[in-house]
Amino acid sequence: MLYKRKWPLLLFIVPGLLFMFVFLYIPFVENIKNSFFDMTAIIEMPGTKWKFIGLENYKKLFVDQDVKTAIFNSMKMMVLTVVFEVGIAFVLAVMVSQIKKLQQVFRTVYFFPVVISATAIGLLFKLFYNYDGGMLNQILEHFGKDAINWLSPELAFIMVCIPTLWSYIGFYFVILLTGLSDISDDIYEAASIDGCGHFKQVFHITLPLMKPVFFTCVTLALTGALKVFDLPWVMVPNGAPQGVTHFLGTYMYQVTFGLSNFDYGSTLAFLIVILGIVISRLVGLFTKEKEEGR
Amino acid sequence: MVTKRNKKIKPSRVIIYTVLILWAITTIFPFVWVIINSFKPSSEVLTSSFSLPKAFSGDNYITAFSRLNVLNAYKNSLLISCSVTAGVMVLSALMSFGLTRYQFKGKKMIQSLIIASLMFPVFSTIIPVFRMIVSWGLLNKNIAVILPQIAGNLSFATVVVTGFMQNVPIEMEEAAYMEGANVFQVFGRIIVPLCKPSLSTVAIFSFLWSYNDLFVQNIMIRDNTKFPISTLLQQISSLYGTDFGLMAASVAIIIIPVVIVYIFLQKNIVKGLTAGAIKG
Numbered sequence: 042m043l044y045k046r047k048w049p050l051l052l053f054i055v056p057g058l059l060f061m062f063v064f065l066y067i068p069f070v071e072n073i074k075n076s077f078f079d080m081t082a083i084i085e086m087p088g089t090k091w092k093f094i095g096l097e098n099y100k101k102l103f104v105d106q107d108v109k110t111a112i113f114n115s116m117k118m119m120v121l122t123v124v125f126e127v128g129i130a131f132v133l134a135v136m137v138s139q140i141k142k143l144q145q146v147f148r149t150v151y152f153f154p155v156v157i158s159a160t161a162i163g164l165l166f167k168l169f170y171n172y173d174g175g176m177l178n179q180i181l182e183h184f185g186k187d188a189i190n191w192l193s194p195e196l197a198f199i200m201v202c203i204p205t206l207w208s209y210i211g212f213y214f215v216i217l218l219t220g221l222s223d224i225s226d227d228i229y230e231a232a233s234i235d236g237c238g239h240f241k242q243v244f245h246i247t248l249p250l251m252k253p254v255f256f257t258c259v260t261l262a263l264t265g266a267l268k269v270f271d272l273p274w275v276m277v278p279n280g281a282p283q284g285v286t287h288f289l290g291t292y293m294y295q296v297t298f299g300l301s302n303f304d305y306g307s308t309l310a311f312l313i314v315i316l317g318i319v320i321s322r323l324v325g326l327f328t329k330e331k332e333e334g335r
Numbered sequence: 336m337v338t339k340r341n342k343k344i345k346p347s348r349v350i351i352y353t354v355l356i357l358w359a360i361t362t363i364f365p366f367v368w369v370i371i372n373s374f375k376p377s378s379e380v381l382t383s384s385f386s387l388p389k390a391f392s393g394d395n396y397i398t399a400f401s402r403l404n405v406l407n408a409y410k411n412s413l414l415i416s417c418s419v420t421a422g423v424m425v426l427s428a429l430m431s432f433g434l435t436r437y438q439f440k441g442k443k444m445i446q447s448l449i450i451a452s453l454m455f456p457v458f459s460t461i462i463p464v465f466r467m468i469v470s471w472g473l474l475n476k477n478i479a480v481i482l483p484q485i486a487g488n489l490s491f492a493t494v495v496v497t498g499f500m501q502n503v504p505i506e507m508e509e510a511a512y513m514e515g516a517n518v519f520q521v522f523g524r525i526i527v528p529l530c531k532p533s534l535s536t537v538a539i540f541s542f543l544w545s546y547n548d549l550f551v552q553n554i555m556i557r558d559n560t561k562f563p564i565s566t567l568l569q570q571i572s573s574l575y576g577t578d579f580g581l582m583a584a585s586v587a588i589i590i591i592p593v594v595i596v597y598i599f600l601q602k603n604i605v606k607g608l609t610a611g612a613i614k615g
Contacts (some may be wrong), residue, residue, distance in 0.1 A: 043512040043521065053433030055524075057426040057489060058445065059609055064486030065452050068463035075462065080443050083466050133358060136351045143355075149601045150359045156597050156604060157366075158547030158563045161589045164572050165369050174381030176368070211362065215609050234514060239347070268456050271549040275569055290550075293458050298554055303462055310458040 058179070076308040077315060083303055091304075107284055108309070112316075114198060115267055117246050118288065119127045119320075122262040122302035122313040125206045127255070130213035135243060137214075138221045148218065151211040159208070163275030166204045170276075201273050208272075209265070213258050221247065256328045263320050267313060270294065271298035346456060348457060373584040380579040395584035403571060404560070405588055411556075411565040415480050416545040423541040424534055427492035431530075432522055434493075435500045435610040444610075452490040457483075457550060465554055479555035480563070484545050492537040499533035500526065539600070539607030546593070564589055 076098050078091040085091055102108050137147050154162065169176040170191035178188040191200050224247065232242050270290035279295050280287035287295075293313065299308025372380045373395055375388040399405050434442065464483050473479045507529075508521050516524070527534070549565040556566055571585045597604060 043508055043518065044438075046435065046518075047439060050433050050439060052436045053429045053437075054445070057430035060426060060486050060489060061449075061452060064464055065455060065460055065484055065490070067447070068460035068467075069452075069455055070344055071463040072459055083462075084470055131507045133355065136355055139351060140348070140355075141407060147355055147359060148605065150362055151595065152601075152605050152608075154362055155608060156543060156593055157590050158549070158593075160547070160549045160568050161586050162365075162570060163580060164586050165365055167572065167576070168369070168372075168579060168586075169365075171579075174384075174579065176384050179382075179384055207361070212609065215605055217561075219609070258475065268458075271547075271565075273552075274549065275572065278573075290456075290458060294550070294553075297462060306460050310456075310462065314454070314459045317456060318546075321454070 072307045073311055075304055076311050078304055080303040080307075082102040083301075094304075098305050102308065102312065107280070107287055107292055107311075110280070110284060111287040111289045114287060115269070115289045115316075117198070118202060118269060119263050119266040121206060121260055122203055122209075122266045126210050126262055127213050127217075127258045130210045130258075131217050131255075132213050134221055135247065137218060139239075143173055148215060151214050153211065154208040155212045157208070159205075159271035160275050162204050162208050163272045166200075167261065169198060192282065193222065194282050194285050197277055197282060201276055201286055204276075205269060205272050205276070213262065215252060216258055217251070222249050224250050252328075260321055260324050263318055263324065267317050267320070289316070366594075369583050369586045369590075373580065373587040375580055375583075377578050377580040380583060393613060395580040396588070398581055399571075399584050399588060403567065403585075404562075405564075405567070405585075407560075408562050408564045408567040409592075411477060411561065412546055412565070415484070415552075415563055418481045419484045419488065419545040420538050420542045422481070423488045423492045424537055425488055426485070427496045427537055428527060428530065428534060430489075430493050430501045431496040432487050432526055434497055436505075449493055450488045453494070457487055460486075461551070461554060468555060475556055475558040475561050477561075477563075480545075480551050483502050483551055483555075484548065486542075487551075488537075488541045492541065495537055496533045499528055503529050533610075535603060536607040536610045539604055540610075542592075543604070543608065552587060572604070 077093060077095060078095045079097075080091050081089045133147075133151065137144055143268065148257040172178060172188060172190050175191070177191060181188060190196070228246055228250075229242055232246055237245065269288050269292060273286060273288055273291050274294065279299065280291060289312070293306055293309040296302050296309060362429055368384065371387060372384055374391045374393070376392065376394065379389065396430050434446065461483070468474055468479045468482075503526065511525060547565070549569065552563050552566045553569070556562055559567075559570060562570065568585055568589050572582060575581050
């Protein structure tokens with residue numbers, strides 16, 4: 042019939058596939074290969090052959106103090122995104138689902154920061170945090186307290202996390218709210234007839250039924266936390282102060298494009314891939330076990 | 336009756352509304368704050384950032400537009416984001432059509448390749464892509480940002496469009512074929528119009544991701560006369576970071592177009608950015 046003749050197929054899938062091969066698959070493999078070489082420059086010039094160095098770069102991962110900081114910070118960020126982003130989003134979603142008026146308004150307002158670029162949000166919070174006359178210190182001054190250095194080594198990490206977490210709560214809020222509205226009202230009605238209060242309903246009906254949506258959110262939050270770059274880069278470039286705020290993404294960028302250490306940068310990039318795969322596998326295993334346990 | 340109902344509803348309702356409104360304030364307040372302060376001279380931002388400006392002044396905006404080439408940055412950003420959007424829409428629609436309507440060898444493999452590439456973070460491909468761009472002499476050109484961004488959005492877009500296209504019933508196409516239409520007419524006149532909802536989803540997230548992305552812009556555009564909006568903004572913050580009024584105006588400049596678009600298209604945008612996640 043219509044799709045019996047196969048030649049038009051080439052026109053349909055070749056352009057897209059070509060794009061993906063040239064800009065995704067081949068670079069992905071090349072990046073892994075590069076991590077085993079000593080790249081003298083980004084382009085291999087005649088006379089400056091890249092030397093094969095085997096696992097040198099991978100050994101370096103174990104002694105590099107900054108990698109430890111970056112991994113640790115990225116892990117902390119993951120925990121925070123799951124607890125606060127998904128957590129707060131869930132509380133808000135349950136609340137909004139209880140009311141009838143203004144639902145749409147809250148949706149629109151809560152989602153708004155998701156649309157704004159991390160660059161703009163980073164600069165905005167920099168204005169809040171500034172030591173001399175930043176918004177937060179103006180408030181402190183008003184109450185007669187001393188100004189605080191919000192981006193000091195002790196506080197910087199958490200001060201970077203706050204806008205990162207805050208700006209994406211709306212995203213999970215919308216996903217969870219959609220999930221909540223898919224639960225039929227009949228179940229709640231039956232439960233209240235049986236004498237199950239509002240608060241109990243959340244634990245005995247909402248949470249169990251929302252499990253699949255939760256796991257989608259958790260997976261997205263975890264892999265998203267691994268990809269954090271723009272916001273910390275704008276607020277605390279190069280892991281400032283003293284490298285304590287490095288994330289895997291920002292450290293990879295600094296090593297590669299700041300220090301021009303391309304091969305080590307490739308190694309870090311591959312580390313991010315591996316961590317991403319391991320984490321989504323772990324989440325997958327966890328969900329399976331849970332489902333079987335039921 | 337009325338009083339009874341009121342009594343019953345009030346306490347929990349009040350708490351719920353209070354919490355919800357408080358959170359709404361946290362999401363809106365920072366943006367209102369920055370817009371108000373963008374109309375003040377820096378000295379006033381430093382001392383009284385919470386009050387309305389003593390006199391609304393557009394000086395910060397004049398400085399931004401005259402000294403910092405904001406218009407040019409807008410132009411670059413729009414060019415990049417529109418090209419990325421168009422490229423992703425066309426390529427993903429074509430691919431999805433091929434993948435949903437044809438049976439062929441290797442189809443399974445292509446599908447799993449596409450799914451696998453969803454797991455590639457941008458970090459994992461950017462260094463070799465950067466090498467290619469350098470060796471092709473494209474550094475500092477808009478196309479250097481466009482190409483990797485199309486590739487970066489393409490697999491996700493294809494997943495979204497394929498999911499939608501699968502559910503478009505095939506009868507209409509068969510009928511059109513009986514009337515003598517060829518595959519390309521079927522694609523252009525039937526499939527594309529029917530898939531508009533999923534294509535607009537794709538358009539929205541491609542455009543916003545591209546407009547908001549700093550990482551690729553940072554790597555590919557190093558010449559400050561050619562900066563798109565995100566890189567320009569970042570440069571402003573490192574050069575004029577102490578000029579609070581100018582900083583506030585710069586942030587306002589980058590967010591205002593997005594705010595306007597968001598007000599008009601908010602329902603589509605919310606749907607567009609969460610679509611893939613819900614399908615999951």
